[in-house]
Amino acid sequence: xxNTASQAISAAGLALALGAALAISSAxxxxxxxxxxxxxxxxxxxxxxxxxxxxxxxxxxxKVDYQGNAWKFVPQGTCAQTASPxxxxxxxxxxxxxxxxxx
Numbered sequence: 001x002x003n004t005a006s007q008a009i010s011a012a013g014l015a016l017a018l019g020a021a022l023a024i025s026s027a028x029x030x031x032x033x034x035x036x037x038x039x040x041x042x043x044x045x046x047x048x049x050x051x052x053x054x055x056x057x058x059x060x061x062x063k064v065d066y067q068g069n070a071w072k073f074v075p076q077g078t079c080a081q082t083a084s085p086x087x088x089x090x091x092x093x094x095x096x097x098x099x100x101x102x103x
Contacts, residue, residue, distance in 0.1 A: 039079035039092035041099070043072040051096070069096040 043049070048062040048070035062070035066086040074082055074092065082092040086099035 035076055036073040037076050037079055037094065038071040039074040039082055039094070040071045040096050041066050041068045041084035041087045042074065042079070042082045042092040043067065043070050047072070049073050066099070068093075068099040071096075 038049075038051075040051075043062050044065045045062055045067075046060050048059060048067070049072050050058045051069060051071050066084050068086055079092040079094055080089075084090065084092045087093055087097060088100055
């Protein structure tokens with residue numbers, strides 16, 4: 001019986017350590033998001049951070065370069081200066097947009 005109790009304590013310790021490691025690994029993402037903004041239409045195919053329209057799951061699922069409904073984190077205040085050939089303005093947007101045809 002002592003062996004079973006020892007195994008239970010070891011399993012609990014392992015679960016606590018794994019939980020702590022997961023919590024620590026997610027902390028940089030939160031800090032990263034605070035200093036950045038979502039910029040639509042600037043990600044290359046498969047390099048978006050999230051949102052890529054119907055039929056996609058999230059990060060890395062954009063189907064084409066500069067997809068108007070896929071965003072990438074950029075430093076706060078730089079989205080409107082980031083080139084996007086598919087955007088109506090020619091620059092990234094803070095909201096999703098319908099792409100214009102590239103010439």
